[in-house]
Amino acid sequence: xxxxxxAPETVHVTIDGMELDVPKGTRILDAAAMAGADVPHYCYxxxxxxxxxxxxxxxxxxxxxxxxxxxxxxxxEGNVIHTQSPKALEARQGVLEFYLVNxxxxxxxxxxxxxxxxxxxxxxxxxxxxxxxxxxRVLGRDDFGGDVLFYADRCVMCTxxxxxxxxxxxDERLAVVQRGHRAVIDTFFDEGLEGNLxxxxxxxxxxxxxxxxxxxxxxxxxxxxxxxxxxxxxCSQGCNVRLEVRDNQVMRLKPRTNEAVNSHWMCDYGRxxxxxxxxxxxxxxxLVRGEDGxxxxxxxxxxxxxxxxxxxxxxxxxxxxxxxxxxNEDLGLLRRVMEATxxxxxxxxxxxxxxxxxxxxxxxxxxxxxxxxxxxxxxxxFTRTGGADGLGGLETIGGDGGxxxxxxxxxxxxxxxxxxxxxVFVYVGHFLSPAARNAHFVLPATTFAExxxxxxxxxxRVQRFWPALQAPGMARPxxxxxxxxxxxxxxxxxxxxxxxxxxxxxxxxxxxxxxxGQQGAPLPSYAQxxx
Amino acid sequence: xxxxxxxxxxxxxxxxxxGDPEARTLKGWxxxxxxxxxxxxxxxxxxxxxxxxxxSGLRGRGGAGFPTGMKWGFMPKxxxxxxxxxxCNADESEPGTFKDRELMRWTPHALVEGCVIGAHAIxxxxxxxxxxxxxxxxxxxxARAIEEAYEAGYLGKDxxxxxxxxxxxxxxxxxAYICGxxxxxxxxxxxxxxxxxxxxxxxxxxxxxxxxxxxxxVESLIAAAHIVQNGADWYKQWGTEKxxxxxxxxxxxxxxxxxxxxxxxxxxxxxxxxxxxxxxxxGRPIKAVxxxxxxxxxxxxDELDIAMDYEAMAAAGTMLxxxxxxxxxxxxxxxxxxxxxxxFYAHESCGQCTPCREGTAWAAKxxxxxxxxxxxxxxxxxxxxxxxxxxxxxxxxxSDAAAAPITSSIEKFRADYEALMAPEPAxxxxxxxxxxxxxxx
Numbered sequence: 001x002x003x004x005x006x007a008p009e010t011v012h013v014t015i016d017g018m019e020l021d022v023p024k025g026t027r028i029l030d031a032a033a034m035a036g037a038d039v040p041h042y043c044y045x046x047x048x049x050x051x052x053x054x055x056x057x058x059x060x061x062x063x064x065x066x067x068x069x070x071x072x073x074x075x076x077e078g079n080v081i082h083t084q085s086p087k088a089l090e091a092r093q094g095v096l097e098f099y100l101v102n103x104x105x106x107x108x109x110x111x112x113x114x115x116x117x118x119x120x121x122x123x124x125x126x127x128x129x130x131x132x133x134x135x136x137r138v139l140g141r142d143d144f145g146g147d148v149l150f151y152a153d154r155c156v157m158c159t160x161x162x163x164x165x166x167x168x169x170x171d172e173r174l175a176v177v178q179r180g181h182r183a184v185i186d187t188f189f190d191e192g193l194e195g196n197l198x199x200x201x202x203x204x205x206x207x208x209x210x211x212x213x214x215x216x217x218x219x220x221x222x223x224x225x226x227x228x229x230x231x232x233x234x235c236s237q238g239c240n241v242r243l244e245v246r247d248n249q250v251m252r253l254k255p256r257t258n259e260a261v262n263s264h265w266m267c268d269y270g271r272x273x274x275x276x277x278x279x280x281x282x283x284x285x286x287l288v289r290g291e292d293g294x295x296x297x298x299x300x301x302x303x304x305x306x307x308x309x310x311x312x313x314x315x316x317x318x319x320x321x322x323x324x325x326x327x328n329e330d331l332g333l334l335r336r337v338m339e340a341t342x343x344x345x346x347x348x349x350x351x352x353x354x355x356x357x358x359x360x361x362x363x364x365x366x367x368x369x370x371x372x373x374x375x376x377x378x379x380x381x382f383t384r385t386g387g388a389d390g391l392g393g394l395e396t397i398g399g400d401g402g403x404x405x406x407x408x409x410x411x412x413x414x415x416x417x418x419x420x421x422x423x424v425f426v427y428v429g430h431f432l433s434p435a436a437r438n439a440h441f442v443l444p445a446t447t448f449a450e451x452x453x454x455x456x457x458x459x460x461r462v463q464r465f466w467p468a469l470q471a472p473g474m475a476r477p478x479x480x481x482x483x484x485x486x487x488x489x490x491x492x493x494x495x496x497x498x499x500x501x502x503x504x505x506x507x508x509x510x511x512x513x514x515x516x517g518q519q520g521a522p523l524p525s526y527a528q529x530x531x
Numbered sequence: 532x533x534x535x536x537x538x539x540x541x542x543x544x545x546x547x548x549x550g551d552p553e554a555r556t557l558k559g560w561x562x563x564x565x566x567x568x569x570x571x572x573x574x575x576x577x578x579x580x581x582x583x584x585x586x587s588g589l590r591g592r593g594g595a596g597f598p599t600g601m602k603w604g605f606m607p608k609x610x611x612x613x614x615x616x617x618x619c620n621a622d623e624s625e626p627g628t629f630k631d632r633e634l635m636r637w638t639p640h641a642l643v644e645g646c647v648i649g650a651h652a653i654x655x656x657x658x659x660x661x662x663x664x665x666x667x668x669x670x671x672x673x674a675r676a677i678e679e680a681y682e683a684g685y686l687g688k689d690x691x692x693x694x695x696x697x698x699x700x701x702x703x704x705x706x707a708y709i710c711g712x713x714x715x716x717x718x719x720x721x722x723x724x725x726x727x728x729x730x731x732x733x734x735x736x737x738x739x740x741x742x743x744x745x746x747x748x749v750e751s752l753i754a755a756a757h758i759v760q761n762g763a764d765w766y767k768q769w770g771t772e773k774x775x776x777x778x779x780x781x782x783x784x785x786x787x788x789x790x791x792x793x794x795x796x797x798x799x800x801x802x803x804x805x806x807x808x809x810x811x812x813x814g815r816p817i818k819a820v821x822x823x824x825x826x827x828x829x830x831x832x833d834e835l836d837i838a839m840d841y842e843a844m845a846a847a848g849t850m851l852x853x854x855x856x857x858x859x860x861x862x863x864x865x866x867x868x869x870x871x872x873x874x875f876y877a878h879e880s881c882g883q884c885t886p887c888r889e890g891t892a893w894a895a896k897x898x899x900x901x902x903x904x905x906x907x908x909x910x911x912x913x914x915x916x917x918x919x920x921x922x923x924x925x926x927x928x929x930s931d932a933a934a935a936p937i938t939s940s941i942e943k944f945r946a947d948y949e950a951l952m953a954p955e956p957a958x959x960x961x962x963x964x965x966x967x968x969x970x971x972x
Binding site: 051052053054055056058066067069072091094095097098099101102131132133134137156157176178179180181182183 | 707709724729877878879880881882883884885886887888889890891892893896897900907909910913916919920923924925926
């Protein structure tokens, strides 16, 4: 892009003593960030319009009489800007003190504590001792409907939530009512935010503990959470998220910014649908059917040696049922194993629902396919079967003879004798369902939350996720299991890492692992069409 | 007996027909030379009107004193298809001000004329008169005058066959002080919350409905009509070099003859209060005077020997503002008056900017404590710090306006505050060490 267009016009500015050239029209707040200066702010949010009303981001510009709001003021040639000068600091201290005149300071019981901008800024540069002697104004709490609870006394009136509902959700359900110090955020009607799929984003963008999630309420302290970059698994949009984890349990999902996919947002369906990731009763050891016909736990080397031997004896094309919740690498390695053992075909089943677009960022939608990776399944040659509920369609596949692979699909709706008459039935998955018990080999795989790997989203963008939870027992990533197996049955190099697995799959069309980063990259064959 | 009070020292140009009910009607207005200025203006080019108003030195009468002609000159070149708007600010919400109300009550056609002239000067096809919600009578009179003007062909698509089309719409506010701030007014006019906008862009670039707009005070537009009719030099015969012409002053408080008086700018303030307004009713000494509406710093009774013009008032550390003089004699409890003003600002703050939203309410609470004789040793310093943090830090100047009476009253009447200290501090030592952000009752 930069090659084709003339270089943008730049201006030379000095920010906190650092001289730099920035594009003309850059807001001072962004220019300061380029110079490494974090200008405190509340009302400004990069995904919303800037009302310049919190007055936290006031900075001093030499030769300009008044302090200027860095969120709307743009750089001009020769500006000498101070974000930390006594004047700017004093202004921020004044604003912070104003916020605390009526703030309840209930940090010990506030969910936002530890990730609260009022706390952070006050600790960093606020007055040590407040001067207000007056009784505080008390407004109380309000149930805003949906997952959102409102603690009015903690509110800093930045109006981000109002602007999100107006500008991005385009469903004006929040408003500022009253004015002056009596002003408060409120809903219009009894249902409040109930029924709006995007409402929980107001919790994310609330800089303080005024808007909190009922689902997360008092569940964990912010400082006890580990935050791992991941991909929302609940639809094919592939929103960039963080899995926020405590005690090996996912506590909540939060969006990560990615302008190519989800901007700063994610839907409530995806966000609140995480309990399944924490589901227990997992398969914790490789199980192999013994002479007596019963499954018995064995070591990995034992299991894979015996599986390799069994596959060498098998003949004819194999069949597979894969899950669209499995990683590209899992699906790709299975395809490679199948190809190394006489080829074959496979299906996947995907639950679906109604698509709901976010009006203010229409490339983001809760997609019809309610799984992370149907595009990945297609990429590796698996075809869709079953109904809109992601069930059925397995009538012929469990049939007689041959090799049957099941990867990740729990087979919750399969008949009790599913796969019982297959020559070799290998079940690589998470839960020992009745149908899975028919397998000759039951191999415990990790979920996306426990491993490294990638998903391909609906726009054919390949995006990485990282391990957030410890895998139960001996469970291993399916790509690793299948990679080791492949090395045993074919003359293939061992697959040791997710990047090895990725690099071994030609279906990515030359896309390099290193290109993915934390923001992903489109498949080369789609990149042209996409851009 | 004339309109409540008049005085021989007055120069009644725009207030000449105050108290004359016949001037309200179209017929009466025409008999008094009405609509001649408009006829003349429609025969001039817009640029010529802007030039004569610029030359007259007329400064905006709404309070800020920005030259009217220059404001019109900031309007961009008329582009086909882009409407321009003239908005007449008739919100007159500054406490102590009642000049625009009287102008509209007695000479509604003067404002219609002023609107047509102003609109023509800036290439506007539509003028809105945003009138304060409480001005029921003035609004009725204005509505009738506009109706008459339409019937007579003074308004409409083709005014008097000149091919110039200007509509005037009267719009009633809903009673918010902040809607007198020009961008808050524009938001209110558009049906949004009355919250001032961040500038730039200024209204001349993106005003009403995002289109180029000039916002002018009632008195400015009416004065502009006189200037167009009589010329810049005629207007400059009154006033000083930089503050030309006559101005209406609204006097209230402890004076014998409160009311509206029109005098040339530069008139001696002391003479104005003691002679024109008759001094205090019982002859008591004057303790304090607010010279330009509640938003400006207070003067003491000893500081009155100054000229009533923009420059002299600024030199005295205050502002001419919109010319609303509030006189207080020595019986006045200054702290109570300041508390009332600050309560007003706390009530009227739109609530957007933190320093204003929180600062006005906090300062009002402290002042109330003083009023009840419960001042604390650190309170005066706290009030000054709050005022400092409220000044120059917000989108509009309501916050500065609330701070001005606090700081000027402490500066000039500190003893009044000190007399209202609690007999014993609420907290021993009063330093509150360790009681971070605590509260005491």
